[in-house]
Amino acid sequence: MDPIVMVPGLGSDATVWERTIAELGPDYDCRVGDTLSDDSLEGMAQRVLADAPDRFALAGVSMGGMVAMTIMRLAPGRVARLALFDTNARADTPEQTARRRSANAAMLAATDLRALAGLGIAYMVYPGADRNVREALADMTVRVGAAAYVRQNEAVAARPDLFPILAGVDVPTLVAVGADDLITPVAFSQAIAGAVPSAELRVIPRCGHLPPIEEPAATAALFRAWLVQD
Numbered sequence: 001m002d003p004i005v006m007v008p009g010l011g012s013d014a015t016v017w018e019r020t021i022a023e024l025g026p027d028y029d030c031r032v033g034d035t036l037s038d039d040s041l042e043g044m045a046q047r048v049l050a051d052a053p054d055r056f057a058l059a060g061v062s063m064g065g066m067v068a069m070t071i072m073r074l075a076p077g078r079v080a081r082l083a084l085f086d087t088n089a090r091a092d093t094p095e096q097t098a099r100r101r102s103a104n105a106a107m108l109a110a111t112d113l114r115a116l117a118g119l120g121i122a123y124m125v126y127p128g129a130d131r132n133v134r135e136a137l138a139d140m141t142v143r144v145g146a147a148a149y150v151r152q153n154e155a156v157a158a159r160p161d162l163f164p165i166l167a168g169v170d171v172p173t174l175v176a177v178g179a180d181d182l183i184t185p186v187a188f189s190q191a192i193a194g195a196v197p198s199a200e201l202r203v204i205p206r207c208g209h210l211p212p213i214e215e216p217a218a219t220a221a222l223f224r225a226w227l228v229q230d
Contacts, residue, residue: 009062
């Protein structure tokens with residue numbers, strides 16, 4: 001079985017994938033890519049590729065899905081299968097970019113990142129998400145820090161339209177999304193699945209923007225089916 005390279009989202013580190021990795025267990029070779037060291041999606045993609053095995057299954061959540069799509073442009077021959085969770089292939093609208101700049105200003109001005117994170121987490125996850133999920137996400141925000149968040153958010157704002165990449169994807173592809181995702185709604189994933197030949201769309205009930213940490217058992221089940229898909 002191919003190793004799985006998992007790419008975190010905006011303001012995230014390996015924590016966002018750890019619960020899914022635990023659910024998959026030791027029979028799966030899971031590795032989490034570094035997205036915290038670069039200021040562009042292409043730079044993140046190049047770093048993930050430099051650290052990845054020659055051939056691998058690739059999964060990205062949120063911004064990590066954008067990095068994964070960029071990898072499909074740069075090195076499609078190295079990717080055995082693709083999974084895109086709760087992401088957006090379109091470039092930002094001016095309104096979206098303005099919201100990112102506002103969020104960046106708030107992050108840089110914050111004296112209590114944990115309190116600020118709580119506001120975003122309330123919008124990001126399913127209302128019934130466990131308290132320990134919210135606490136893990138708040139801890140992660142503080143650990144990643146404002147500077148990395150702003151650097152990533154600027155990279156996301158500068159991304160091109162990624163849809164032209166999708167028609168050329170010719171590996172087994174899973175497109176998944178939380179049914180209650182308010183950040184990248186189900187329609188975004190429906191559009192991606194419609195653009196990738198033979199992609200399978202899965203909607204995860206009672207889940208917001210981050211299935212790998214909100215619903216790790218459901219996410220792991222999707223992975224197991226995806227990893228044996230022809």
